[in-house]
Amino acid sequence: ARTPIPVGLDVRLPDGLELATEIQRNVYFTVSELLTNTTKHAGAAAAGVYLGLVVDASGLWYLTVSVTDDGRGGARPQEGHGIEGLMGRMRALDGELTVSSPEGGPTEATARIPLGSLNGVPTARA
Known part of the structure; x- marks a missing residue:
């Protein structure tokens, strides 16, 4: 709501899903930082933000969070800078952050955070 460009939001999480506070906090910070980078x-x-669940063949569920933009591209992780720090946040949750940002755009940053086994969640295969 505070960005100077329009941001679409697509949340596909089941009703009643409770994520650990640490996951919520890190996802919020990561999305906020990625949108700030997009703006700057x-x-x-x-830009667009997507949150959803996928499950792998072994039954392990992942929270997937993507931030995309239609900008110039060229975003690269650099030691001591924003994207590298966000990658560290995701590693601390046993997850990962990948960035695809070819010159000329678009940019897509996707975090994948393991949630374990979730009983009663509709199936969405990875």
């Missing part, structure tokens, strides 16, 4: 550096006209 990407020259984007719009």
Whole structure:
């Protein structure tokens, strides 16, 4: 709501899903930082945020969070800078953050955080 560019939000999480406070906090910070980077550096006209669940073949569920923009691309992790720090946040949750940002755009940053086995959650295969 506070970004100067339009940001679409697509949340596909089941009703009643409770995520650990640490996951909530880190996802919020990561999305906020990625949107700040988009505003400051990407020259984007719009961005999007997606949150959903996927399950792998072994039954392990993951929270997937993606931030995309239509900017100029070229985002790269650099030691001591924003994206590298966000990657560290995801590693602390046993997850990962990947960034695809070819020159000319678009940029997509996707976090994948393991949640374990979730009983009663509708199936969404990875």
